[in-house]
Amino acid sequence: MKLNSKSKSLLVALAIGLLLIPFVTDTLLGRGWVRIVDFAMLYIMLALGLNIVVGFAGLLDLGYIAFFGVGAYCYALAGSPHLALAFPMIFPNGVHLSFWVILPLAALLAGGFGVLLGAPTLRLRGDYLAIVTLGFGEIIRIFLNNLNAPVNLTNGPQGISRIDPVSLADVRLSVTQEIFGISLPSVHLYFYLFLAFTVLVIFASQRLEKSRIGRAWMAIREDEVAASAMGINTRNLKLLAFAMGAMFGGASGALFAGFQGFVSPESFSLMESIMVLCMVVLGGMGNIAGVILGGVLLAVLPEVLRHSVVPLQQALFGKMIVDPESLRMLLFGGALIVMMLYRPAGLLPSRVRRRELDTDEVVETV
Amino acid sequence: MTNTAHLLQLSSIGKQFGGLSALSDVSLHIQHREIYGLIGPNGAGKTTLFNVITGLYQPSAGEFQFDGKSYQTCKPHVLAKAGIARTFQNIRLFANLTALENVMIGRHVRTRAGVFGALLHDRTTRNEERAITERARELLYYVGIEKPARTLAKHLSYGEQRRLEIARALATDPLLLALDEPAAGMNATETASLKTLLQTIRNSGITVLLIEHDVKLIMGLCDRVAVLDYGKKIAEGVPEEVRKDPAVIAAYLGAEPEAHTSGFAPLASLSPLAGEDPGERVVDNV
Numbered sequence: 001m002k003l004n005s006k007s008k009s010l011l012v013a014l015a016i017g018l019l020l021i022p023f024v025t026d027t028l029l030g031r032g033w034v035r036i037v038d039f040a041m042l043y044i045m046l047a048l049g050l051n052i053v054v055g056f057a058g059l060l061d062l063g064y065i066a067f068f069g070v071g072a073y074c075y076a077l078a079g080s081p082h083l084a085l086a087f088p089m090i091f092p093n094g095v096h097l098s099f100w101v102i103l104p105l106a107a108l109l110a111g112g113f114g115v116l117l118g119a120p121t122l123r124l125r126g127d128y129l130a131i132v133t134l135g136f137g138e139i140i141r142i143f144l145n146n147l148n149a150p151v152n153l154t155n156g157p158q159g160i161s162r163i164d165p166v167s168l169a170d171v172r173l174s175v176t177q178e179i180f181g182i183s184l185p186s187v188h189l190y191f192y193l194f195l196a197f198t199v200l201v202i203f204a205s206q207r208l209e210k211s212r213i214g215r216a217w218m219a220i221r222e223d224e225v226a227a228s229a230m231g232i233n234t235r236n237l238k239l240l241a242f243a244m245g246a247m248f249g250g251a252s253g254a255l256f257a258g259f260q261g262f263v264s265p266e267s268f269s270l271m272e273s274i275m276v277l278c279m280v281v282l283g284g285m286g287n288i289a290g291v292i293l294g295g296v297l298l299a300v301l302p303e304v305l306r307h308s309v310v311p312l313q314q315a316l317f318g319k320m321i322v323d324p325e326s327l328r329m330l331l332f333g334g335a336l337i338v339m340m341l342y343r344p345a346g347l348l349p350s351r352v353r354r355r356e357l358d359t360d361e362v363v364e365t366v
Numbered sequence: 367m368t369n370t371a372h373l374l375q376l377s378s379i380g381k382q383f384g385g386l387s388a389l390s391d392v393s394l395h396i397q398h399r400e401i402y403g404l405i406g407p408n409g410a411g412k413t414t415l416f417n418v419i420t421g422l423y424q425p426s427a428g429e430f431q432f433d434g435k436s437y438q439t440c441k442p443h444v445l446a447k448a449g450i451a452r453t454f455q456n457i458r459l460f461a462n463l464t465a466l467e468n469v470m471i472g473r474h475v476r477t478r479a480g481v482f483g484a485l486l487h488d489r490t491t492r493n494e495e496r497a498i499t500e501r502a503r504e505l506l507y508y509v510g511i512e513k514p515a516r517t518l519a520k521h522l523s524y525g526e527q528r529r530l531e532i533a534r535a536l537a538t539d540p541l542l543l544a545l546d547e548p549a550a551g552m553n554a555t556e557t558a559s560l561k562t563l564l565q566t567i568r569n570s571g572i573t574v575l576l577i578e579h580d581v582k583l584i585m586g587l588c589d590r591v592a593v594l595d596y597g598k599k600i601a602e603g604v605p606e607e608v609r610k611d612p613a614v615i616a617a618y619l620g621a622e623p624e625a626h627t628s629g630f631a632p633l634a635s636l637s638p639l640a641g642e643d644p645g646e647r648v649v650d651n652v
């Protein structure tokens with residue numbers, strides 16, 4: 001794993017490029033776009049988490065956004081005045097735990113829900129698994145929608161607001177900070193936080209993929225019977241895949257809640273699950289770079305449309321004929337059909353498919 | 367019944383599928399370092415027996431002992447850990463993974479690294495990974511796969527796929543290697559090299575249980591043979607005796623009407639008239 005000087009300088013250039021993204025976006029496109037980039041990073045983390053379940057272990061999960069929701073609500077409850085409503089005696093001011101406590105809590109809680117979803121679906125495959133996970137996602141959303149009585153836990157459809165912003169060692173990310181004479185607005189600060197976590201998630205995904213555990217997941221994906229006959233405890237490893245994927249989802253949910261300052265059940269609809277799944281599939285299931293590409297494309301595309309379609313139509317026809325949201329769905333559906341026809345393995349097909357092209361026997365750096 | 371001298375001992379194993387009795391009252395034992403053949407017409411229950419002793423099917427009756435422990439209902443991965451490894455009649459490789467990865471997965475059961483090891487990539491994990499890769503490469507060489515280790519399993523030739531399955535099974539460090547028709551679809555040269563490979567494997571101390579239709583291979587390789595017909599064991603013994611057994615001949619002649627549909631051809635040579643090739647025969651002690 002030693003880097004030569006060329007790849008080292010490439011890495012440094014990449015790092016500088018990434019660090020400059022918010023400034024470049026800000027000057028070229030405007031502050032609103034930095035926020036959009038921040039959301040794109042959350043989606044990348046989500047997509048990478050789902051990639052563990054779907055791409056590595058081959059378990060089709062259509063309710064993945066539920067774990068994002070669990071993480072977000074965990075942050076919302078443990079970092080807002082809301083619980084003062086339900087339990088005024090115990091928490092007169094609500095609960096305001098530190099970010100570093102809430103984050104692992106959210107990940108663990110979501111991981112627990114992952115096992116909860118995994119356990120009853122162990123014997124299911126393909127379509128049946130998809131339907132059960134879809135139902136699970138909806139159950140969580142409906143719970144969030146209705147748990148405002150008898151005890152007001154989630155505040156129902158109104159959602160929870162006034163969530164504490166993320167603050168790291170007394171640096172609040174919700175206000176502009178001066179660092180080395182550079183003024184960093186809140187969206188920039190969150191960008192760097194999300195960048196750090198995204199890099200961490202990418203790193204973790206890569207290590208998992210090239211490990212004994214990752215290989216066992218892929219064996220299950222390829223042939224569950226053969227995997228079990230080779231001594232893989234398929235039950236435990238499937239649960240582990242669900243739990244790991246859910247933990248990534250839960251952690252990004254917590255980041256989302258802190259960033260947004262507000263959560264409500266409608267952020268966790270089936271459509272969102274499908275969106276994240278499409279990011280995984282579009283980019284190239286099982287391939288980390290592909291999943292990142294899919295995440296960026298699908299998170300940024302709707303915003304590009306929103307900002308281009310309306311002015312374009314105004315200029316051409318003098319009025320708006322198709323609203324960006326419908327156009328987005330139209331384009332999106334079209335793109336998926338084209339994809340399935342011409343690039344069924346995704347934009348960046350998974351590593352094994354690429355690897356079969358280079359036949360030279362390079363010593364593996366496993 | 368407990369006889370620790372035997373590696374595997376089946377006691378009255380039965381397996382029902384609805385009204386069909388795929389196995390009934392099958393008892394047999396396999397000794398250490400033996401090559402034990404299992405033959406019989408198609409549908410006799412050979413694969414079902416493999417599925418029972420590897421935990422893929424739960425027996426409807428009876429139990430078996432392996433390496434001194436009794437099993438009745440048991441998960442496949444537990445039996446793999448106990449030391450039973452197998453190949454499949456219809457090749458079941460991890461088709462979209464490389465040849466090397468297929469064998470590395472076989473090491474799963476003998477290695478330990480978990481999620482934390484994977485994430486931290488500490489020294490122990492790195493060493494383990496290196497050992498897994500090394501062993502997998504050795505095994506690819508051992509079974510004679512010469513294509514690059516990074517070739518996808520599905521891109522190997524048929525004979526290579528069968529040998530890759532053997533390498534993957536060997537990677538689990540088995541005491542008993544159970545092979546379900548490993549020579550099926552191989553040409554004469556490939557079968558000959560398979561035979562050498564199986565002898566090498568046995569000489570390395572691994573016991574082999576072999577289902578095979580190629581009678582020449584069975585006769586030349588096995589120390590003892592059992593014959594199944596309609597789920598019952600109808601004969602057992604050294605190959606020469608079994609081949610003369612009237613019940614066995616009847617079973618195969620009885621199967622004759624299916625000859626054209628069920629790959630009967632090699633079985634015909636089981637009749638005492640055919641398959642004379644004493645030079646092929648390996649007389650073994652044990």
Ligand SMILES: Nc1ncnc2c1ncn2[C@@H]1O[C@H](COP(=O)(O)OP(=O)(O)O)[C@@H](O)[C@H]1O
Pocket residue numbers: 383386388406407408409410411412413414415
């Ligand atoms: N899972 C199953 N369900 C129902 N019947 C089965 C199943 N597996 C095997 N059988 C039946 O059991 C009998 C023995 O099959 P098998 O063990 O595959 O035979 P062999 O391997 O000797 O050719 C056949 O009649 C087959 O149809």
Ligand SMILES: [Mg+2]
Pocket residue numbers: 412413414455
């Ligand atoms: Mg069979």
